[in-house]
Amino acid sequence: MRRIFLVVTTTLLLGGCGDGGDPRPGTRAYAGAPPTIPHQVESLGRGNCLGCHGAGLEVSLDGDKQRGPETPHPNQLSCRQCHVVSSGESVAFGHTIFQGALPGKGGNRSHPIAPPLIPHPLQNRKECLSCHGDLGDLKAPTSSHQDRLSCSQCHIPLNPELGAWLPPK
Amino acid sequence: MALVSLIITKEGKESVRVLEGGDLETLDAQIEAIKASGEADDVKPVFMSIERADFSRREFLKRTAYTFAAALILPTFSSCAPSLQQSAEKILLSDPTVKWNKSTCRFCGVGCGVMVATKAGTVVAVAGDEKNPVNKGLLCVKGYHLPSILYGSDRLKKPLVRKNGELVETSWDEALSLVASKLSETLQTKGPRGVAFYGSGQWTIQEGYAASKFMRAGVKSNHLEANARLCMASAVVGFLLSFGKDEPMGPYDDIEKTDNYVLWGNNMAEMHPVLFSRMLERRKKASHVKIVDLSTRTTRTSQASDLHILFKPQSDLAIANGIANLLIEKNKIDKDFVSKHCNFSAGKEDIGYGLEDKFAFKKESRKLSFEEYAAYVAEYTPQRVEEISGVSPKNLATLAEIYGDPNSGVVSFWCMGVNQHTRGTWMNNLINNLHLLTGKISKPGNNPFSLTGQPSACGTVREVGTLAHALPGGRKVTVPDHRADVEKAWNVEEGTIPDWVGYHTVEMFRAVDRGEIGWMWIQTTNPMVSMPKLGRYLKAMEDRKTFLVVSEVYPTPTSAVADVVFPTNLWVEKEGCFGNSERRTQQWDAIATPPGEAKSDLWQIIEVAKRMGWHHLFEGNHPEEDLYEEYRQLTLGRGKDVAPYETLKKTRGMRWPVVDGKETLYRYRGGEDPYVPDGEDVYFYGKPDGKAVIWARPWEPAPEIPDEDYPLWLCTGRVLEHWHTGSMTRRVPELHGAMPKGFIEIHPEDATLLGIQDGQEVRLTSRRGEITLPASIGETARGTPPMGSVFVPFFDESKLVNLVTLDSFCPLSKEPDYKKCAVRVEAV
Numbered sequence A: 001m002r003r004i005f006l007v008v009t010t011t012l013l014l015g016g017c018g019d020g021g022d023p024r025p026g027t028r029a030y031a032g033a034p035p036t037i038p039h040q041v042e043s044l045g046r047g048n049c050l051g052c053h054g055a056g057l058e059v060s061l062d063g064d065k066q067r068g069p070e071t072p073h074p075n076q077l078s079c080r081q082c083h084v085v086s087s088g089e090s091v092a093f094g095h096t097i098f099q100g101a102l103p104g105k106g107g108n109r110s111h112p113i114a115p116p117l118i119p120h121p122l123q124n125r126k127e128c129l130s131c132h133g134d135l136g137d138l139k140a141p142t143s144s145h146q147d148r149l150s151c152s153q154c155h156i157p158l159n160p161e162l163g164a165w166l167p168p169k
Numbered sequence B: 001m002a003l004v005s006l007i008i009t010k011e012g013k014e015s016v017r018v019l020e021g022g023d024l025e026t027l028d029a030q031i032e033a034i035k036a037s038g039e040a041d042d043v044k045p046v047f048m049s050i051e052r053a054d055f056s057r058r059e060f061l062k063r064t065a066y067t068f069a070a071a072l073i074l075p076t077f078s079s080c081a082p083s084l085q086q087s088a089e090k091i092l093l094s095d096p097t098v099k100w101n102k103s104t105c106r107f108c109g110v111g112c113g114v115m116v117a118t119k120a121g122t123v124v125a126v127a128g129d130e131k132n133p134v135n136k137g138l139l140c141v142k143g144y145h146l147p148s149i150l151y152g153s154d155r156l157k158k159p160l161v162r163k164n165g166e167l168v169e170t171s172w173d174e175a176l177s178l179v180a181s182k183l184s185e186t187l188q189t190k191g192p193r194g195v196a197f198y199g200s201g202q203w204t205i206q207e208g209y210a211a212s213k214f215m216r217a218g219v220k221s222n223h224l225e226a227n228a229r230l231c232m233a234s235a236v237v238g239f240l241l242s243f244g245k246d247e248p249m250g251p252y253d254d255i256e257k258t259d260n261y262v263l264w265g266n267n268m269a270e271m272h273p274v275l276f277s278r279m280l281e282r283r284k285k286a287s288h289v290k291i292v293d294l295s296t297r298t299t300r301t302s303q304a305s306d307l308h309i310l311f312k313p314q315s316d317l318a319i320a321n322g323i324a325n326l327l328i329e330k331n332k333i334d335k336d337f338v339s340k341h342c343n344f345s346a347g348k349e350d351i352g353y354g355l356e357d358k359f360a361f362k363k364e365s366r367k368l369s370f371e372e373y374a375a376y377v378a379e380y381t382p383q384r385v386e387e388i389s390g391v392s393p394k395n396l397a398t399l400a401e402i403y404g405d406p407n408s409g410v411v412s413f414w415c416m417g418v419n420q421h422t423r424g425t426w427m428n429n430l431i432n433n434l435h436l437l438t439g440k441i442s443k444p445g446n447n448p449f450s451l452t453g454q455p456s457a458c459g460t461v462r463e464v465g466t467l468a469h470a471l472p473g474g475r476k477v478t479v480p481d482h483r484a485d486v487e488k489a490w491n492v493e494e495g496t497i498p499d500w501v502g503y504h505t506v507e508m509f510r511a512v513d514r515g516e517i518g519w520m521w522i523q524t525t526n527p528m529v530s531m532p533k534l535g536r537y538l539k540a541m542e543d544r545k546t547f548l549v550v551s552e553v554y555p556t557p558t559s560a561v562a563d564v565v566f567p568t569n570l571w572v573e574k575e576g577c578f579g580n581s582e583r584r585t586q587q588w589d590a591i592a593t594p595p596g597e598a599k600s601d602l603w604q605i606i607e608v609a610k611r612m613g614w615h616h617l618f619e620g621n622h623p624e625e626d627l628y629e630e631y632r633q634l635t636l637g638r639g640k641d642v643a644p645y646e647t648l649k650k651t652r653g654m655r656w657p658v659v660d661g662k663e664t665l666y667r668y669r670g671g672e673d674p675y676v677p678d679g680e681d682v683y684f685y686g687k688p689d690g691k692a693v694i695w696a697r698p699w700e701p702a703p704e705i706p707d708e709d710y711p712l713w714l715c716t717g718r719v720l721e722h723w724h725t726g727s728m729t730r731r732v733p734e735l736h737g738a739m740p741k742g743f744i745e746i747h748p749e750d751a752t753l754l755g756i757q758d759g760q761e762v763r764l765t766s767r768r769g770e771i772t773l774p775a776s777i778g779e780t781a782r783g784t785p786p787m788g789s790v791f792v793p794f795f796d797e798s799k800l801v802n803l804v805t806l807d808s809f810c811p812l813s814k815e816p817d818y819k820k821c822a823v824r825v826e827a828v
Helices: A002-014 B024-036 B057-073 B080-085 B172-189 B205-219 B233-243 B273-285 B300-304 B316-329 B335-341 B370-378 B382-389 B393-404 B424-437 B457-465 B480-490 B505-513 B534-542 B601-611 B623-635 B645-650 B733-738 B748-754
Strands: A057-061 A064-068 B002-010 B013-022 B042-050 B098-104 B113-119 B122-128 B160-163 B166-169 B195-199 B224-226 B260-264 B290-295 B307-310 B342-347 B365-368 B410-414 B447-450 B519-523 B547-552 B564-567 B576-579 B584-588 B692-696 B712-717 B744-746 B761-765 B770-776 B789-793 B821-827
Touching: B024 B042, B098 B584, B160 B172, B172 B195, B172 B519, B172 B547, B172 B564, B172 B601, B195 B205, B195 B505, B205 B224, B205 B457, B205 B480, B205 B576, B205 B601, B205 B623, B224 B505, B233 B424, B233 B447, B233 B692, B260 B393, B273 B290, B273 B300, B290 B300, B290 B393, B307 B393, B316 B370, B316 B382, B316 B393, B316 B424, B335 B342, B335 B424, B342 B370, B365 B370, B370 B692, B382 B393, B393 B424, B410 B424, B424 B447, B424 B692, B457 B576, B480 B623, B505 B534, B584 B645, B601 B623, B623 B645, B744 B748, B744 B761, B748 B821
Parallel strands: B195 B224, B195 B519, B260 B290, B260 B410, B290 B307, B342 B692, B410 B447, B519 B547, B547 B564, B712 B789, B744 B770
Antiparallel strands: A057 A064, B002 B013, B002 B042, B098 B113, B113 B122, B160 B166, B160 B564, B342 B365, B576 B584, B712 B821, B744 B789, B761 B770, B761 B821
């Protein structure tokens, strides 16, 4: 049982089925959608999401790392307003034919040593290191230079002129 | 460099192959090559990661194996299903052909701005609109999953007509002609009073306005209603009786300006999540700010509150009067404000519950002096209030201090708890009273604020007037001048609009059962799930007592009993406007392609009208803009002046009254509201003397109280994940996955007494009917009702709790009470 639990939770943490480009497609309907919660949480209660997701947390089960990434939007206080636990049941009627957009392809650089462009929406992602830090999302690239704190000095979103891919301000 | 594994399917068997060092640009070609070699019938790539220094190949293989194992273990795992099915081209947000447009959320009355990404007419993503001051870029889980409501596999794509008892596909022409001929037939046999139209607060402003013209000037009947009757009619009548004009005076801006939020039976954490998170942020920034939750059940809102006060069902009337009594007793009222801006009145008491067909009620009122009012509320001593409500004198005193502190702001929020109440109008008056007595009204950080549950309950139902007595711009069918104004604007003959008040919603469906209604059209709502005492109306429809036309997006219990079903455009598949709870009118364009032959509700109304020979009601080439501008003329000078269409297209909405291009944040306040005469600080211009009315309203018991046979209170309501009857949200994997079925919450101690355990199927029975559903008890439950009561949400059409509810209503507002009736619960 523990093994199955581990497999399932690992899968969910890692992004389930996987799909091109999106770091965690298994828990998001489309790029920029709030991920569903891949573990049980109190249904009522005040919840203590920040207990793990405040500063980020890494645990090791059977040598396999699992992370509770730091929230990228610590200013927002009503976690379960957007994040829900998915039971695995699909829909009540028929099936969905919605195909969500994925973020742009990662790692684009104008030349081999240029800083890569940011391939995903930035809304509600105010803290880059919450995903790209040491305790960040296992599927996001970890920054090799976390001591430099001004990320947007070098990394900019994929050229918005290539597509109005971020909502206009 | 990407790490990629391939799931290879050959003759139904699957295997994993790892490709490393793959260049993403050549991946498709590689997959094609494997397929061409005959090694595989199908190949699916699983993308793992951008390579990282600490990410070894061994680790990668392990994770790939987990992924694959999970794909086998969880074949129905929500998000896997679509992505495994998708063979279509991947859509990247960086694609230059992806366009972003502004829109408004399709769900509740908060009216959040939503940026919608489309590619070739298909919605592929949404984001919170950072330019919209309502939500400032944040949505709730329903809003974030709006795209999926358009893409359930069972969207209605062709018109259906009933032939030999079955609904079968047909052409638009046949369906429209049949609908028009049945309407003509009914007009001949039963006259205009045999025709009814039932819509909702999900109609766009244009759709509601067109429906009003169709009924009043085409059919010449006032049997036009909207489901907002079931949701906010008590707030309407409450505002009208207190101030002479409907709708809140304050804006959402008060959330950042006030010091106290008092929530009257309002679970905002789940029902108005975006406003609730604004409150939490305000409280974090200003630690003195308090949230007080007055409720009959412990909810997520209660958990987040500073003070949670549980009260017994129906006793809110006594609590509000008890606060008023303490304010007077402790000399906390604003005497200057009250003497300058308020009158006191009393109305009829012991007014019944509307349980019988053709229930009649006539309002009466008499003026009171302040002393008479003070003597009236003096009966609500803290001790008596405690007896009725269970609220301690200490908590009552705290509430009185919050309302009475002249240096501290207070906003009262309420929604269904107060409105769906057999004394809903009274309860609205009583909350308004507290703000009037203390002068905490029409000023920043101080207002009574009734919230709405539908995106345009205000914009369409209240402002356009799609209710049995109402006309656009706050006019009434019973006032000759009002009818004349509207007849002139519509360019129809004098005397066209009937002067009789049509049937309100409950009476309309009762009339269907009585066989009085020969033809009925239902748009944008699902009453065969949402009507109280549903069994009576379901049977009437199944007995085919009326010719029923239903405009719908998905099959529902309502479309199932229709004679004709029109497939209908949803949300951004059409152009329109919604009006939210803070008087903000917002516009969006049609940016998504509707499925199959679906058409907008507006197009459907106009097409049927044309077949009836009523072309003259709908001239012009751009009905969304033309009808809006025609409607706008009827709002000007009435204190409800909505903004021009061109302005709405360019902005994130404007709050009426919009005069000289300026919106109004605080109604009735001098310097803010252009309708307030010069020199007045506050002027309630809805009343002839500019004075609001403080009403003496008593506590009276509920119509059905738990007894030996039915020992528990039943309260019905909603959950965060689902919207209304679930016809949209239950087709969204993330939302349905999070809340897959209806349930009954029982207090753990009651459950023990009844021998019921969490998850066990139980039978819920009232004098009207019974259903079975699983019990939700303790830690896994969404909320906890106090002992002696149970809670059931109404979103699940397979567990119709409205077969159990009572169709009693507030005699003034005619809004049913879904929150109180007596039931019995037993293990199955």
